[in-house]
Amino acid sequence: xxxxxxxxxxxxRLQRTFKFRDFATALEFTNRIGQIAEAEGHHxxxxxxxxxxxxxxxxxxxxxLHRNDFIMAAKTNQIYAQMSPGG
Amino acid sequence: xxxxxxxxxxxxRLQRTFKFRDFATALEFTNRIGQIAEAEGHHxxxxxxxxxxxxxxxxxxxxxLHRNDFIMAAKTNQIYAQMSPGG
Numbered sequence: 001x002x003x004x005x006x007x008x009x010x011x012x013r014l015q016r017t018f019k020f021r022d023f024a025t026a027l028e029f030t031n032r033i034g035q036i037a038e039a040e041g042h043h044x045x046x047x048x049x050x051x052x053x054x055x056x057x058x059x060x061x062x063x064x065l066h067r068n069d070f071i072m073a074a075k076t077n078q079i080y081a082q083m084s085p086g087g
Numbered sequence: 088x089x090x091x092x093x094x095x096x097x098x099x100r101l102q103r104t105f106k107f108r109d110f111a112t113a114l115e116f117t118n119r120i121g122q123i124a125e126a127e128g129h130h131x132x133x134x135x136x137x138x139x140x141x142x143x144x145x146x147x148x149x150x151x152l153h154r155n156d157f158i159m160a161a162k163t164n165q166i167y168a169q170m171s172p173g174g
Contacts (some may be wrong), residue, residue: 023121023124023125023130024121024125027117027118027121030114030117030135031114031118034110034111034114034135037110038110038111043110043136043137044136045134045135045136046134046135046136047132047133047134047135048117048121048132048133048134048135049130049131049132049133050130
């Protein structure tokens with residue numbers, strides 16, 4: 001399952017859940033996404049749990065999705081591919 | 088507002104949202120909580136966003152709250168107090 005467009009409080013967001021083998025690897029992914037977020041000045045919501053991280057991108061200023069959110073989603077996929085054995 | 092008992096999918100959990108001055112500090116808090124989670128072998132759900140982190144503790148094995156969740160919530164408060172200027 002790839003990215004889904006979710007609607008939360010009337011705002012569309014791109015959301016995807018990524019699986020990992022343990023908590024430490026999930027947290028490492030959270031940090032890598034945090035690094036690109038800081039680099040781009042665009043910040044997601046990230047839910048870190050044992051073995052998975054859910055990432056959501058949207059643009060608060062417009063209350064929905066902007067081109068940049070799709071770019072960040074693609075970058076998120078790339079980082080996951082680098083980290084996952086099957087990627 | 089301190090910890091609240093939330094019921095999600097029929098499971099009680101302790102949940103609290105902590106505020107921070109920016110994204111980087113929020114992510115630092117997420118990592119510090121991750122460290123105590125790994126040290127104790129008990130893992131929360133953490134929602135990291137710009138300026139805030141929501142932490143939820145519960146015990147999957149019993150589908151609810153155990154004494155250990157309250158201990159972890161107290162430790163989470165301690166870490167927040169160490170990091171926040173007003174703490």
